[in-house]
Amino acid sequence: MSGLAVRFRELWDEIAPIGRDAHSGGYLRYALTAPELRLREWFRAQADLRGMPVSGDGNGNLFAWWGEPPTGGPNTGDPDTGGPAGAGAVLTGSHFDSVPHGGAYDGPLGIVSALLAVDELRAAGVTPVRPVVVAAFVEEEGARFGVPCLGSRLLTGEIDADRAAGLRDAAGVSFAEALGHRPAGADPALLGRFAAFVELHVEQGRALVDADAPVAVASAIWPHGRWRFELRGEGNHAGTTRMADRRDPMLTFAFTVLAANKEARLRDAHATVGRVAVEPNATNAIPSTVTGWLDARAAAPETLDGLVEAVRAKAAERARRDGTELTVTRESATPLVTFDGGLADRLAGLLAAPVLPTGAGHDAGVLAAHLPTAMLFVRNPTGVSHSPAESATDADCAAGVVALARVLEELACH
Numbered sequence: 012m013s014g015l016a017v018r019f020r021e022l023w024d025e026i027a028p029i030g031r032d033a034h035s036g037g038y039l040r041y042a043l044t045a046p047e048l049r050l051r052e053w054f055r056a057q058a059d060l061r062g063m064p065v066s067g068d069g070n071g072n073l074f075a076w077w078g079e080p081p082t083g084g085p086n087t088g089d090p091d092t093g094g095p096a097g098a099g100a101v102l103t104g105s106h107f108d109s110v111p112h113g114g115a116y117d118g119p120l121g122i123v124s125a126l127l128a129v130d131e132l133r134a135a136g137v138t139p140v141r142p143v144v145v146a147a148f149v150e151e152e153g154a155r156f157g158v159p160c161l162g163s164r165l166l167t168g169e170i171d172a173d174r175a176a177g178l179r180d181a182a183g184v185s186f187a188e189a190l191g192h193r194p195a196g197a198d199p200a201l202l203g204r205f206a207a208f209v210e211l212h213v214e215q216g217r218a219l220v221d222a223d224a225p226v227a228v229a230s231a232i233w234p235h236g237r238w239r240f241e242l243r244g245e246g247n248h249a250g251t252t253r254m255a256d257r258r259d260p261m262l263t264f265a266f267t268v269l270a271a272n273k274e275a276r277l278r279d280a281h282a283t284v285g286r287v288a289v290e291p292n293a294t295n296a297i298p299s300t301v302t303g304w305l306d307a308r309a310a311a312p313e314t315l316d317g318l319v320e321a322v323r324a325k326a327a328e329r330a331r332r333d334g335t336e337l338t339v340t341r342e343s344a345t346p347l348v349t350f351d352g353g354l355a356d357r358l359a360g361l362l363a364a365p366v367l368p369t370g371a372g373h374d375a376g377v378l379a380a381h382l383p384t385a386m387l388f389v390r391n392p393t394g395v396s397h398s399p400a401e402s403a404t405d406a407d408c409a410a411g412v413v414a415l416a417r418v419l420e421e422l423a424c425h
């Protein structure tokens with residue numbers, strides 16, 4: 012195994028146990044909970060070992076600076092001096108948080124690889140002429156507070172700080188309470204210091220396996236979003252209520268899930284209902300309410316719109332038949348992201364790597380609307396993600412570090 016693969020494994024093994032569920036082998040690293048807070052402390056310690064000062068933006072995002080960090084200011088920007096501190100910085104990194112029982116690599120691989128890429132450049136005697144900044148974005152998965160890419164949406168102003176502050180987890184804890192303060196919101200001064208963002212991420216599919224390549228460059232992110240389907244009926248006794256007398260929201264919900272699956276297949280799109288809440292959630296009680304979340308994604312915006320509208324219409328039609336009431340609420344949406352073509356082509360040429368679209372959302376998808384942004388994917392032999400089965404070999408992770416180091420050298424060191 013190469014020296015870099017050994018160094019990767021050593022660093023990786025420092026975080027691998029953190030938040031890992033012994034039963035499933037998956038990770039329970041929800042934003043700002045104990046495991047993720049431990050990872051944030053690990054990140055600060057690693058940055059400290061490298062002499063990289065860590066700044067925050069008041070939204071829960073962390074930034075480790077190789078080169079001159081900004082000073083002062085409410086978040087970390089420095090509007091008073093307006094100084095170029097950190098001007099033209101190249102941002103990299105990713106997120107630590109996971110979906111419930113998620114894989115080890117989704118997020119942390121981008122952060123560990125960025126730290127190792129800095130090590131590689133330093134070992135080669137390379138010094139950046141513009142700062143290289145490693146980010147740890149908060150709540151990328153939206154697994155705790157329900158809005159994905161919450162940290163990067165706050166930084167860029169794509170979500171209102173008051174709305175974010177009031178988001179609550181399943182235990183009723185607000186984001187502001189978990190953060191310890193109201194999030195600071197948009198930080199244009201800090202954002203303006205970044206000339207580009209490059210996020211390395213484990214591939215969430217098998218395209219690199221099929222291409223027999225360890226690393227790819229991203230071309231686009233499918234438009235996608237989350238819609239909450241709330242169905243209200245009449246709670247009643249499972250044993251004494253005749254079938255004809257029921258107003259059962261579970262029946263409407265079941266039909267809605269089948270409709271989502273069919274409408275997605277008809278459009279070559281993706282529809283998933285992986286989360287449901289039932290009240291009162293008792294074996295011998297007809298539910299009073301059933302709430303399900305639709306995750307819908309498609310290659311084109313109009314296909315996505317058509318899919319969601321078709322599912323909503325079919326659910327509403329079924330609700331009328333079942334005597335139930337339906338409310339559909341969009342909780343988050345990400346438009347089609349087309350990464351900076353010039354940057355993608357430049358990196359694909361530099362790395363001799365294939366260029367791939369993805370159906371997965373990322374902080375890079377949010378930042379792409381605000382600064383030149385690129386993504387690197389690292390091969391995942393199983394192609395599976397958001398599951399303990401997610402994987403990557405140390406050799407491919409090392410190849411990802413080498414690729415990221417070359418990109419950072421290209422963007423920040425000349």
Ligand code: HGY
Pocket residue numbers: 151152159370371372373
């Ligand atoms: O849901 C997604 O696509 C991403 O993993 N947050």
Ligand code: MN
Pocket residue numbers: 110117152397
């Ligand atoms: Mn994910």
Ligand code: MN
Pocket residue numbers: 106117118151212372373
């Ligand atoms: Mn991710």
